[in-house]
Amino acid sequence: MSALLELRGLGISFGGMRAVDDLSLSIEEGHIAALIGPNGAGKTTVFNMITGVCRPNDGQILWQGQDITGAPPHRIASLGIRRTFQTIRLFPDMSVFENVRAGCHLRAHQRWWQGLLGSPAQRREDAMLAERTHELLRRLDLDGVADEPAVSLPYGLQRRVEMARALVAQPKLVILDEPAAGLNDAESAELSQTIFAIRDSGVTVLLVEHDMNVVMNVTDHIVVINFGRKIAEGDAAAVRDDPAVIEAYLGRDDEEPAP
Amino acid sequence: MSEPVEKQSVPSVWRIRTLSGPLLWAVGLAIPAVFDSSWVSIAAIFAIYAVSALSEDVILGRGGMFDMGHAVYFGIGAYVTAILNSSFGLPIFATLPAAVLLSAAAGALLAGPLMRLRGDYLLVATIGFNSIFVLAMQNDPGGMTGGSDGITGIGFPSLFGLPLASQSAMFWLDWVVLGIVLLLMRNLDRCEFGRAQRYLKQDELAATTLGVDARKVKTQAFALGAGLAGLAGTLFAVQLSTVSPASFVFTESVTLFAVVIVGGPGSIPGVLLGTALMFVVPQIFRDFAQYRYFVFGIAMIAVMVLRPQGLWPQRRRRA
Amino acid sequence: MDCRVKLGNDANEAIQFDRESLSFFDKKHPTLAGKVMGTFIQQVFNGLTVGGIYALIALGYTMVYGVMRLINFAHGDLCILGAFIGLTLLTGAAGSGHSGAVLLLCAFVLAVVVIAIAGVVLELVAYRPLRKADRLSAVVSALGASLLIENSIMLIWGPDVHVFPADLLPAITWTVAGANITFVQVMIILASVVLMTALYFFIHHTRFGTAIRATAIDQETAKLMGIKVNQVILTVFVIGPALGAIGGLFVGIYYREAYFTMGWTYGLYAFIAAILGGIGSIPGAMVGGVLLGLFNAFAAGYISSSWQDAITFALLIAILLVRPTGLMGEPDAGKV
Numbered sequence: 001m002s003a004l005l006e007l008r009g010l011g012i013s014f015g016g017m018r019a020v021d022d023l024s025l026s027i028e029e030g031h032i033a034a035l036i037g038p039n040g041a042g043k044t045t046v047f048n049m050i051t052g053v054c055r056p057n058d059g060q061i062l063w064q065g066q067d068i069t070g071a072p073p074h075r076i077a078s079l080g081i082r083r084t085f086q087t088i089r090l091f092p093d094m095s096v097f098e099n100v101r102a103g104c105h106l107r108a109h110q111r112w113w114q115g116l117l118g119s120p121a122q123r124r125e126d127a128m129l130a131e132r133t134h135e136l137l138r139r140l141d142l143d144g145v146a147d148e149p150a151v152s153l154p155y156g157l158q159r160r161v162e163m164a165r166a167l168v169a170q171p172k173l174v175i176l177d178e179p180a181a182g183l184n185d186a187e188s189a190e191l192s193q194t195i196f197a198i199r200d201s202g203v204t205v206l207l208v209e210h211d212m213n214v215v216m217n218v219t220d221h222i223v224v225i226n227f228g229r230k231i232a233e234g235d236a237a238a239v240r241d242d243p244a245v246i247e248a249y250l251g252r253d254d255e256e257p258a259p
Numbered sequence: 260m261s262e263p264v265e266k267q268s269v270p271s272v273w274r275i276r277t278l279s280g281p282l283l284w285a286v287g288l289a290i291p292a293v294f295d296s297s298w299v300s301i302a303a304i305f306a307i308y309a310v311s312a313l314s315e316d317v318i319l320g321r322g323g324m325f326d327m328g329h330a331v332y333f334g335i336g337a338y339v340t341a342i343l344n345s346s347f348g349l350p351i352f353a354t355l356p357a358a359v360l361l362s363a364a365a366g367a368l369l370a371g372p373l374m375r376l377r378g379d380y381l382l383v384a385t386i387g388f389n390s391i392f393v394l395a396m397q398n399d400p401g402g403m404t405g406g407s408d409g410i411t412g413i414g415f416p417s418l419f420g421l422p423l424a425s426q427s428a429m430f431w432l433d434w435v436v437l438g439i440v441l442l443l444m445r446n447l448d449r450c451e452f453g454r455a456q457r458y459l460k461q462d463e464l465a466a467t468t469l470g471v472d473a474r475k476v477k478t479q480a481f482a483l484g485a486g487l488a489g490l491a492g493t494l495f496a497v498q499l500s501t502v503s504p505a506s507f508v509f510t511e512s513v514t515l516f517a518v519v520i521v522g523g524p525g526s527i528p529g530v531l532l533g534t535a536l537m538f539v540v541p542q543i544f545r546d547f548a549q550y551r552y553f554v555f556g557i558a559m560i561a562v563m564v565l566r567p568q569g570l571w572p573q574r575r576r577r578a
Numbered sequence: 579m580d581c582r583v584k585l586g587n588d589a590n591e592a593i594q595f596d597r598e599s600l601s602f603f604d605k606k607h608p609t610l611a612g613k614v615m616g617t618f619i620q621q622v623f624n625g626l627t628v629g630g631i632y633a634l635i636a637l638g639y640t641m642v643y644g645v646m647r648l649i650n651f652a653h654g655d656l657c658i659l660g661a662f663i664g665l666t667l668l669t670g671a672a673g674s675g676h677s678g679a680v681l682l683l684c685a686f687v688l689a690v691v692v693i694a695i696a697g698v699v700l701e702l703v704a705y706r707p708l709r710k711a712d713r714l715s716a717v718v719s720a721l722g723a724s725l726l727i728e729n730s731i732m733l734i735w736g737p738d739v740h741v742f743p744a745d746l747l748p749a750i751t752w753t754v755a756g757a758n759i760t761f762v763q764v765m766i767i768l769a770s771v772v773l774m775t776a777l778y779f780f781i782h783h784t785r786f787g788t789a790i791r792a793t794a795i796d797q798e799t800a801k802l803m804g805i806k807v808n809q810v811i812l813t814v815f816v817i818g819p820a821l822g823a824i825g826g827l828f829v830g831i832y833y834r835e836a837y838f839t840m841g842w843t844y845g846l847y848a849f850i851a852a853i854l855g856g857i858g859s860i861p862g863a864m865v866g867g868v869l870l871g872l873f874n875a876f877a878a879g880y881i882s883s884s885w886q887d888a889i890t891f892a893l894l895i896a897i898l899l900v901r902p903t904g905l906m907g908e909p910d911a912g913k914v
Contacts, residue, residue, distance in 0.1 A: 051468055052467075052468075053464065053468075072467070073464075073467035073468045074467045074468075074470050074471055074472045074473070076468075077467070077468055077469055077470035078470055082468070082469070083468055085465070089462050089464065089465040090465075091457070091458060091461040091462055091465070092461055092462075093461055093575065094457070094461070095575070101454075102454070102458050102466070102469055103469055105451065105454070105455060105458070105469050105470050105471055106469070106470035108451040110450065110451055112450075112452045112479055112483075114450075115446060115447070115449075115450025115451055115452045115453070116443050116446050116447060116450065116452070116483075117443075117446065118442075118445075118446040118449070118450070122450055122451075126449065126450070126451075149575070165469070169469075169470075325714065325717065327721075372895070372899050375899065376898055376899070376902075378713070378714045378717065379648075379649045379713075379714070379717050380898050380902060382649075382717065383649070383849070383853075383894065383898065384894070384895050384898050384899075386846070386891075387891040387892070387894050387895045388891075388895065390887065390888070390891045391888050391891050391892060394884045394885070394887055394888040394891075395888065397884050398882070398884055398885065398888075510842075513721065513725070516721070517721070517722075517725070520718050549732070549733065550729075550733070552725050552728070552729045553725070553726060553729035553730060553733060555722070555725055556722045556723065556724070556725030556726030556727075556728075556729060557722065557726055558722070559718055559719065559721060559722025559725065560703065560704050560719045560722040560723060560726070561722075562718075563708060563711070563715045563716075563718050563719040563722070564704075564707045564708060564719070567711070567715055
C-alpha cells in the first residue's frame with residue numbers, strides 16, 4: 001500500500017519559536033493513524049499545515065506522491081482531504097441539514113449563471129445533493145434534528161454533525177482534531193465505533209487525541225510528538241511502553257501528565 | 260389547505276409566502292393606472308434604488324464586505340450610457356451591455372485589492388475609490404464627461420422601435436427590471452454561489468476547508484453587485500436624462516449602505532423595506548423629508564444595539 | 579478643499595513659473611530666487627497651519643483607534659459641531675463690547691466642554707453597548723452616529739454656509755523673506771504645538787497616560803493589571819473630541835466659514851493623516867497631519883484641487899494596501 005499522505009522534514013517557526021521541527025511521517029491508505037503528544041506539542045499546528053491553514057517554513061507535504069506544500073485550504077479540500085476542528089466550527093446560523101449540506105460544496109458543479117437563472121440542471125443537482133445529505137443524516141441518526149439550528153444541539157451531537165459535514169463528500173482522508181474532547185465514556189466508546197465505521201467505508205483517518213482509551217483502541221499507527229519533534233512511532237503497544245513517550249507525558253516537573 | 264400545519268409538511272404556508280412577493284410585484288404594475296405621474300416617478304425612483312440597494316446587498320449583506328463606495332458602479336453604468344448615448348448616438352438598450360459589463364469589470368478589478376483589507380480598512384478604501392471616481396468625472400478627462408455639470412439630454416429607450424417616452428413607460432421598464440433582479444436574488448438564495456457566500460460570511464476558515472474558494476466567490480460577488488448597480492445606473496440616467504458627478508458622491512454610497520444594514524443584510528424584503536423607508540416615506544411625509552438621514556443615523560445605532568439582524572431579517576433557511 | 583493662499587499681486591507678476599526650469603537655487607535670477615523662496619516659506623507656513631489643524635483632529639481618531647481598534651467615524655462631525663458651537667457664541671456675543679480675544683477664548687472653552695461631553699455620550703450610547711459584539715457592528719454604529727451628528731447640525735443651523743465674524747483677531751501680517759504670514763496662522767501653529775506637546779507629555783510622563791498606553795497595547799492585560807479600562811476609554815473620548823473641537827473651531831476661524839458637511843471633508847482628511855502617520859500612534863497622527871498639510875499647501879500651487887484630492891485618496895488606498903501601519907505605527911498583530 002502506498003503512502004496516502006507523507007510529511008517530510010516539516011518545520012515551522014512562529015516569531016523565533018520553533019513550533020514544529022523536522023517532522024516526517026507517512027500514513028497508509030485505509031489506516032487509522034493518530035498524532036499524540038502533550039499539550040502544546042504542536043499537533044494542531046501540524047494539522048493546520050496539512051490543511052493549508054498555515055504555510056510551513058521547511059519540508060514537504062506529499063499527497064499521493066504529489067507535493068501539496070503550501071496549497072491553500074480550498075485546494076486541499078478539492079484533493080479529498082477534510083477535517084474537523086478542536087473547537088467545533090459549525091455554521092452558527094444554519095440548521096443541521098444546511099451544515100452537512102455545506103460539505104457537498106465541491107460536488108456542486110453548477111456554474112454561477114446557472115444558479116442565478118435557476119436552470120433545471122441546477123435544480124436537479126440541488127435536489128440530488130439534498131438527497132445525499134439526507135441519506136447521510138439518516139445513517140448517522142441525525143435526521144431527527146435535521147432542521148434544528150446546529151449550534152443548539154448538545155455537544156456530542158454537534159461533534160457528530162461536524163463529522164457528517166466532513167464525510168458527506170466521501171473524502172479520501174479525514175483529519176479529526178480531538179474528536180473525543182468533552183465526551184463522556186459512553187460517548188467516547190460510540191466515537192470509537194464511528195471511527196471504525198468511517199475506516200470501513202473507505203476513508204483513511206488521522207486523528208489528534210488526548211483520550212488514550214480511544215487512541216489505543218482505534219489506531220493502527222501512532223506518531224508521538226513533543227515540542228514539535230517526533231519522539232516515537234509505532235503501533236499502540238510499542239508506543240505505550242516507549243520510555244521517551246512516558247517521559248514526555250509524565251516526565252519533568254513542569255509538564256502536565258496526560259489526562 | 261385546512262390541515263394542521265406540521266413542522267415537516269408546510270406546503271400551504273410556503274405557497275402563500277412564495278406567492279406574496281410576485282403578487283405584490285404584479286400589483287405594482289398597476290401603479291400608473293392609479294396614481295398621477297409625480298407618484299409614478301417616485302415609484303420609478305424607488306425601483307431604481309431598490310435594484311441599487313439589492314446590488315449593494317450582494318456585496319455587503321450576503322458577502323459581509325463593507326462596501327461603502329458602491330455609488331462608483333452606479334455611476335459607471337450611468338456615465339457609460341450617458342456618454343454612449345449623447346456623444347455617440349447609441350440607442351439606450353444598446354448601451355446596456357457596455358454599462359453592465361464595464362461596471363462589473365470595475366467591481367471585479369477593485370475586488371482584488373479590497374479583499375485583502377480588514378473590514379474597517381476596506382470601508383475606508385471603498386470611500387477612497389468612490390471619491391476618486393467623482394473627482395475624475397469632475398475633471399472631465401478627454402472632454403467626455405462634461406465636468407461638474409455632467410451630461411444632459413440623454414434620450415429615451417425604445418423597444419422594437421417604440422419610444423418609451425412617458426413616465427409610465429419608463430416606470431414599467433424599471434419595474435420589470437426590478438422584477439428580474441428580484442428573481443435573480445431569489446435564485447441566488449438557493450444556488451451554490453449563494454450558499455458559498457453564506458458559508459464564508461459565517462465562518463470563512465471552516466468554509467475554505469470545505470473547498471470554498473474565498474477569492475473567487477468574493478470577486479464574483481463584487482462583479483455581480485457592481486454589474487447590477489451599473490444596470491440601475493443606466494435606468495437612473497434615463498430617468499433623470501442627466502448625469503452629473505454630484506449624484507454619485509460617497510454620501511449616496513452611505514445611503515445604500517444604511518438601507519441594507521437597517522433593512523436587513525441578506526434579506527430581500529428587508530432591503531426593499533429599507534429602500535422604501537429611505538426613498539418613499541420621505542416623499543409621503545414631505546415635511547419630514549429633511550429628517551431622513553437623521554432618522555437613519557439613529558436607526559443604524561439602534562439596529563446594531565437592539566436588532567443587529569435588521570428590521571426585516573432573512574428568514575432562517577431550512578434547506 | 580482649497581487651502582491655496584492668494585499671493586500678493588506683485589509676487590504674481592514677478593514670478594513666471596516654468597516648472598521644468600524652476601530652481602530655488604538658480605543663481606542667474608537672484609531676485610526670482612528671492613521671490614520663490616518667499617513662496618516656499620509661504621507654503622511652509624500655510625502647510626504648517628493646515629497641518630496643525632489636521633493633527634489636532636487626527637489625534638482624536640488615533641487615540642480612539644489605539645484603545646478600541648475602532649474608527650470613530652463620528653469624530654469629524656464632532657469637531658465641526660465644535661466649530662458651530664463656537665460660531666454661535668461668537669455671532670451671538672458680537673457687539674457685546676468684549677474684545678475679540680475674550681470672545682474667542684470663551685468660544686473655545688464652550689466648544690471644548692460641549693464636545694467633550696458629546697464625546698462621552700457618544701461612547702456610552704453608540705459604542706459601549708457594542709463592546710462585546712463583533713467589531714464591525716461598532717463600525718456601523720459609528721457611521722450612524724456620524725449621520726446623526728452631521729444632520730443634527732444641518733437641522734439646527736441649516737444647510738447653508740455660515741460665515742465667521744471678521745475682526746476677531748488683529749489682522750496683522752508679517753512679511754518674512756517675501757512670505758505673508760498672518761496672525762491667525764501663527765496663533766494656530768503655536769496652539770497646535772503647545773497642545774500636542776502637552777498631550778505628549780501627558781501620555782508619556784503621567785501615570786494616567788501610561789494607563790492609556792497600556793490599554794492601547796492590550797486591553798485584557800491592562801484590565802488584569804488593575805487599570806480601569808472604562809475610565810481610560812472615557813478619558814480618551816474626552817481628550818480626543820476636545821482637541822478635535824479646537825481643531826474644528828480653528829477651521830472655522832481660518833477659513834471664516836462653516837457648513838454641515840465639513841465634518842466629512844476635514845474629518846476624512848484628518849483620518850488619512852492619521853493613517854499616514856500610523857493609526858494608533860500619537861506621534862504618527864502629529865507627523866501625518868503636518869505632512870498632509872504641507873502636501874496640500876505645496877500641491878496647491880501646481881495641481882488643481884480636485885486632482886490633489888484624488889491623489890490624497892490614492893495615497894490612502896496605497897497605504898492601506900501596502901503598509902497599513904503607516905509611517906510610525908507598530909504592526910498590528912491582527913488575527914484573521
